[in-house]
Amino acid sequence: MLDTKQKIKIFKALGNETRFLIFKNIFTGGYACSIDETKPKDDIIAQATCVTTIAEHFDFALPTISRHLKELRDADIIKMTKKSNKIYIEPNPKIIKELSVCFTTLVDNYKASSFQFDNR
Amino acid sequence: MLDTKQKIKIFKALGNETRFLIFKNIFTGGYACSIDETKPKDDIIAQATCVTTIAEHFDFALPTISRHLKELRDADIIKMTKKSNKIYIEPNPKIIKELSVCFTTLVDNYKASSFQFDNR
DNA sequence: AATCTATTTAGCATATTAGCTAAATAATAT
DNA sequence: ATATTATTTAGCTAATATGCTAAATAGATT
Numbered sequence: 001m002l003d004t005k006q007k008i009k010i011f012k013a014l015g016n017e018t019r020f021l022i023f024k025n026i027f028t029g030g031y032a033c034s035i036d037e038t039k040p041k042d043d044i045i046a047q048a049t050c051v052t053t054i055a056e057h058f059d060f061a062l063p064t065i066s067r068h069l070k071e072l073r074d075a076d077i078i079k080m081t082k083k084s085n086k087i088y089i090e091p092n093p094k095i096i097k098e099l100s101v102c103f104t105t106l107v108d109n110y111k112a113s114s115f116q117f118d119n120r
Numbered sequence: 121m122l123d124t125k126q127k128i129k130i131f132k133a134l135g136n137e138t139r140f141l142i143f144k145n146i147f148t149g150g151y152a153c154s155i156d157e158t159k160p161k162d163d164i165i166a167q168a169t170c171v172t173t174i175a176e177h178f179d180f181a182l183p184t185i186s187r188h189l190k191e192l193r194d195a196d197i198i199k200m201t202k203k204s205n206k207i208y209i210e211p212n213p214k215i216i217k218e219l220s221v222c223f224t225t226l227v228d229n230y231k232a233s234s235f236q237f238d239n240r
Numbered sequence: 241a242a243t244c245t246a247t248t249t250a251g252c253a254t255a256t257t258a259g260c261t262a263a264a265t266a267a268t269a270t
Numbered sequence: 271a272t273a274t275t276a277t278t279t280a281g282c283t284a285a286t287a288t289g290c291t292a293a294a295t296a297g298a299t300t
Contacts, residue, residue, distance in 0.1 A: 004140070012135030016288085020128050027226055029233055051247060064289060066248060085246050085297040093227045100227065103220030106147055107213045113149055136258080171277060184259055186278060205267040205276050 002098050006076070010099060013075035019068045022054060026078055027091045031057065048081075048088035122218050126196070130219060133195035139188045142174060146198055147211045151177065168201075168208035 002010075014020050025031065026049065033053035055065040069089065072078045076095050081088045122130075134140050145151065146169065153173035175185040189209065192198045196215050201208045 004144075008135060008137055008140050011131045011133075011140070015128060015132030015135040017128055018288085020124070020131070024124075027230055029230075052245085060288095061290060062246090063248070063291085067288085070248085082247095082296095087247070091230060093230050096223050097227045100220045100223030103216050103223070107217045107220065110147055110149075110211060110213050138258085172275085180258090181260060182276090183261085183278070187258080190278085202266095202277095207277070 002095070002102060007099070007102070009075045010077060010095065013071050013077060016068070018058065018060065018064075019072060022058070022065070022068055023072055023077060023091075025054070025057065026072075026089060027096075033086075033088075048090050050086045050088055054089070122215070122222060127219070127222070129195045130197060130215065133191050133197060136188070138178065138180065138184075139192060142178070142185070142188055143192060143197060143211075145174070145177065146192075146209060147213075147216070153206070153208075168210050170206045170208055174209065 014023060031049055031053055033048070033050040051066055051069060052062065054069070055062045058065055069078065069080065073080050077092055079090045079092050081090070134143060151169055151173055153168070153170040171186055171189060172182065174189070175182045178185055189198065189200065193200050197212055199210045199212050201210070
């Protein structure tokens with residue numbers, strides 16, 4: 001389970017427009033930088049994107065995007081894997097799923113506790 | 121459904137430690153400022169908390185807490201209702217639920233799309 | 241070894257955020 | 271009318287965040 005500090009880090013990371021859009025694009029598979037048909041289908045890297053490719057879709061300088069990616073990685077929202085001189089980037093669905101579960105739990109608990117009081 | 125701007129606002133609101141803790145306390149029903157047994161059970165106000173009560177639980181000045189609450193309200197995370205000279209505060213479970221659904225959808229879509237490629 | 245490609249780090253300027261105290265507003269109670 | 275209670279607004283300072291360019295690093299290619 002995610003602890004409070006981790007959750008705050010995730011929210012902070014997603015609370016910036018640029019980072020949110022980067023995250024969204026990575027997650028919805030906006031663009032791949034290296035679809036390599038010769039590689040086996042279970043090779044994640046072959047379908048992944050990389051820093052430069054992401055930066056091409058934004059009006060910000062490359063180092064700016066690089067720093068944003070670092071923050072998303074520090075919040076454990078994305079995974080970055082170095083292979084040769086490129087860094088391949090994938091979403092981390094596990095964290096996002098955990099966050100969704102934690103929200104659901106919160107709402108369910110709230111509904112349960114207010115039911116006790118006022119039957120809503 | 122929540123649009124991108126609203127989502128970013130919510131994340132920004134929850135990406136600050138103080139606001140996150142305020143939110144958490146409001147949501148988990150940490151403290152009520154006016155449990156009034158004489159009022160009907162379905163009167164939300166009777167079980168709610170207010171600005172001063174929340175501020176008492178933090179080491180920050182009242183105006184600081186007031187501003188944080190305003191931000192949580194602007195993000196639609198909480199509801200604030202003025203009644204006489206107090207402002208009663210409740211969580212808005214609807215928004216949190218929507219956020220949880222939107223994360224779940226994201227993860228499900230991601231899993232579905234990667235299944236196409238590499239059978240994960 | 242020199243060059244090219246991909247990325248990060250350093251250093252800087254500006255904008256935003258988060259805290260404070262003091263003062264203002266709004267409603268209630270005396 | 272005055273005082274009390276609850277809250278917000280204004281104005282300030284300090285810290286943090288976000289952008290930039292230039293330089294550094296790491297690996298691949300010539």
